[in-house]
Amino acid sequence: MAPSTLAEKVWERHVVRRAEGEPDLLYVDLHLVHEVTSPQAFDGLRLAGRAVRRPDLTLATMDHNVPTAPGPEDPVSVRQMDALRRNCEDFGVRLFPTGHAGQGIVHVIGPQMGLTQPGLVIVCGDSHTSTHGAFGALAVGIGTSEVEHVLATQTLPQSRPGTMAITVEGDLPHGVSAKDVILGIIARIGTNGGVGHVLEYRGSAIRSLSMEGRMTVCNMSIEAGARAGLVAPDDTTFAYLEDRPHAPKGGDWERALEDWRGLVTDDHAAFDREVRIDATELRPYVSWGTNPGQTVTIDDAVPEPTDETAERALAYMGLQPGTRIREIRPDTVFIGSCTNSRISDLREAADVVRGRAVRPGLRAMVVPGSMLVKRQAEEEGLDRVFTQAGFEWRDAGCSMCLGMNPDQLAPGERCASTSNRNFEGRQGKGGRTHLVSPAVAAATAVAGHFCSPEDL
Amino acid sequence: MQAFRVHTGRAVVLDRADVDTDQIVQAEHLKRIERTGFGPFLFAEWRKDPDFVLNRPESRGTTILLAGPNFGGGSSREHAVWALEDHGFRVVIAPSFADIFRNNCTKVGLLPVVLPPETVRALMDSVEANPSIELTVDLEGKRVTGAGIERLFEIDDYTRQRLLEGLDDIGLTLRHEDEVRAFEATRPSWLPTTA
Numbered sequence: 001m002a003p004s005t006l007a008e009k010v011w012e013r014h015v016v017r018r019a020e021g022e023p024d025l026l027y028v029d030l031h032l033v034h035e036v037t038s039p040q041a042f043d044g045l046r047l048a049g050r051a052v053r054r055p056d057l058t059l060a061t062m063d064h065n066v067p068t069a070p071g072p073e074d075p076v077s078v079r080q081m082d083a084l085r086r087n088c089e090d091f092g093v094r095l096f097p098t099g100h101a102g103q104g105i106v107h108v109i110g111p112q113m114g115l116t117q118p119g120l121v122i123v124c125g126d127s128h129t130s131t132h133g134a135f136g137a138l139a140v141g142i143g144t145s146e147v148e149h150v151l152a153t154q155t156l157p158q159s160r161p162g163t164m165a166i167t168v169e170g171d172l173p174h175g176v177s178a179k180d181v182i183l184g185i186i187a188r189i190g191t192n193g194g195v196g197h198v199l200e201y202r203g204s205a206i207r208s209l210s211m212e213g214r215m216t217v218c219n220m221s222i223e224a225g226a227r228a229g230l231v232a233p234d235d236t237t238f239a240y241l242e243d244r245p246h247a248p249k250g251g252d253w254e255r256a257l258e259d260w261r262g263l264v265t266d267d268h269a270a271f272d273r274e275v276r277i278d279a280t281e282l283r284p285y286v287s288w289g290t291n292p293g294q295t296v297t298i299d300d301a302v303p304e305p306t307d308e309t310a311e312r313a314l315a316y317m318g319l320q321p322g323t324r325i326r327e328i329r330p331d332t333v334f335i336g337s338c339t340n341s342r343i344s345d346l347r348e349a350a351d352v353v354r355g356r357a358v359r360p361g362l363r364a365m366v367v368p369g370s371m372l373v374k375r376q377a378e379e380e381g382l383d384r385v386f387t388q389a390g391f392e393w394r395d396a397g398c399s400m401c402l403g404m405n406p407d408q409l410a411p412g413e414r415c416a417s418t419s420n421r422n423f424e425g426r427q428g429k430g431g432r433t434h435l436v437s438p439a440v441a442a443a444t445a446v447a448g449h450f451c452s453p454e455d456l
Numbered sequence: 457m458q459a460f461r462v463h464t465g466r467a468v469v470l471d472r473a474d475v476d477t478d479q480i481v482q483a484e485h486l487k488r489i490e491r492t493g494f495g496p497f498l499f500a501e502w503r504k505d506p507d508f509v510l511n512r513p514e515s516r517g518t519t520i521l522l523a524g525p526n527f528g529g530g531s532s533r534e535h536a537v538w539a540l541e542d543h544g545f546r547v548v549i550a551p552s553f554a555d556i557f558r559n560n561c562t563k564v565g566l567l568p569v570v571l572p573p574e575t576v577r578a579l580m581d582s583v584e585a586n587p588s589i590e591l592t593v594d595l596e597g598k599r600v601t602g603a604g605i606e607r608l609f610e611i612d613d614y615t616r617q618r619l620l621e622g623l624d625d626i627g628l629t630l631r632h633e634d635e636v637r638a639f640e641a642t643r644p645s646w647l648p649t650t651a
Contacts, residue, residue, distance in 0.1 A: 145563035
């Protein structure tokens with residue numbers, strides 16, 4: 001057999017049907033569902049009199065809309081969550097609703113339960129499905145028509161993507177996190193640098209990352225335009241998975257391990273494209289514009305605009321070229337989202353704020369990625385570290401990443417955010433988002449201007 | 457799905473790069489559980505500016521959107537396509553599209569047409585100079601004509617055929633039920649279930 005890449009191996013083992021002139025029909029091992037992109041899909045099934053083919057490979061949670069603090073609930077959000085509850089009942093799909101101990105952001109709970117495993121094809125009606133690629137799964141974000149297709153058939157017709165290696169070699173400098181790795185990658189290849197491709201993150205710097213860190217990297221593959229992103233599974237992956245509730249047990253664990261160890265890109269396998277990055281050149285990054293490619297290091301200044309897109313971005317962000325990043329003062333700090341809301345993210349942020357205080361006048365909040373992450377953090381006392389410093393400590397959900405619940409920026413407000421998108425209005429109409437790592441977000445909350453923990 | 461063969465209509469120029477789906481329809485409007493009625497939310501923030509191109513009188517009744525490169529990036533929300541469709545658009549022409557957006561378009565029946573940047577620029581210039589120009593997009597012949605321009609575009613035959621006939625993907629896949637069942641029989645027993 002010709003040498004092949006990891007993405008090609010996972011693809012090949014899921015081909016249900018291959019015919020000349022047609023996209024491959026792929027089998028889906030795990031379909032994750034949330035309240036926003038599914039109601040029309042379930043309605044489509046009802047109209048056609050179709051069932052969910054494999055409820056046992058489907059899991060639903062509420063995350064986008066959910067309130068993360070007590071208060072009046074938006075009736076339109078309630079209606080959407082009620083629709084998910086009814087749909088899951090009618091079609092026999094397991095659901096983690098609000099108030100359930102298992103509830104959380106869809107891309108946090110899959111790995112946490114051990115459902116996300118190497119070599120699977122995973123889909124979800126959400127572009128950050130790429131997160132699950134951290135385990136060596138092929139994880140693809142899909143639209144609502146495709147959600148309906150997967151519900152009805154457990155398969156998905158897919159045109160073959162290209163393959164792209166992103167090799168980050170060397171030791172990451174002190175203070176450079178997984179978030180900085182992916183922001184640095186996107187700053188180099190651009191927001192459309194990965195279009196049509198599955199990215200495989202490789203090299204010693206990637207290997208050195210924890211599973212949480214790899215999830216952060218893979219999560220933002222879509223921000224480079226990629227169809228998916230993945231990392232070959234290794235001992236770090238297996239150690240993370242072992243004993244998780246849905247991981248294989250006993251003899252099955254041994255069989256699974258044997259299979260998973262083969263999930264690597266073969267020597268001499270050819271990628272369609274390759275990018276090499278020297279890890280020692282990476283720094284903590286801060287985005288200045290309105291897409292995740294508009295990013296500079298924390299030591300830089302806001303750049304001179306080179307095109308109309310950059311001019312529009314600067315006007316929207318209310319920034320002047322030449323302003324040092326460290327001189328920019330946010331009103332809000334948000335630590336959360338499917339990019340950076342896992343226990344290790346919260347620990348990193350807590351280490352920075354421990355014994356310190358949030359700058360007066362600044363609003364700072366921590367939104368754990370799942371209720372289990374929240375519970376674990378509380379067991380470790382992180383909640384007290386945050387609340388004593390002046391952070392709000394919330395329930396799990398997508399929250400201020402996309403402002404579908406009451407957690408939003410007011411017009412003109414500026415936010416240091418550990419989320420994934422700095423699009424116009426993403427965190428609230430007129431809101432201005434700067435993407436950063438949890439450590440930079442935490443240090444910024446203390447200082448009142450962008451900075452790294454070393455600056456404190 | 458709505459079939460697409462040939463469409464003739466007037467175009468509107470949205471001369472911006474990297475228009476993401478958050479701009480096409482913002483998150484607050486994704487709470488609706490209906491499939492229709494998203495048109496009023498299309499570019500809602502930008503439409504607050506009375507000079508925004510969709511607010512100009514000549515834009516009324518346009519059915520073709522001429523857009524900049526990397527159109528439709530970001531969120532996978534199909535609501536973005538529904539909003540464009542509900543507003544009355546049948547075609548989006550751009551130098552490049554984001555993958556998920558383009559895929560969503562072909563499931564709904566909104567035709568995404570990729571043309572070289574210089575051709576899109578020429579079409580934009582012509583339409584801006586004379587908004588009454590009509591363009592014809594012929595999926596059968598894979599051709600865009602109008603404003604003195606005639607240009608072939610590429611689209612894979614499978615997607616083209618599906619759009620021409622308005623075929624439902626699920627119906628097509630269900631024809632292969634035997635193959636799906638045969639595949640399922642080969643899956644290792646240790647693979648996870650959500651039960």
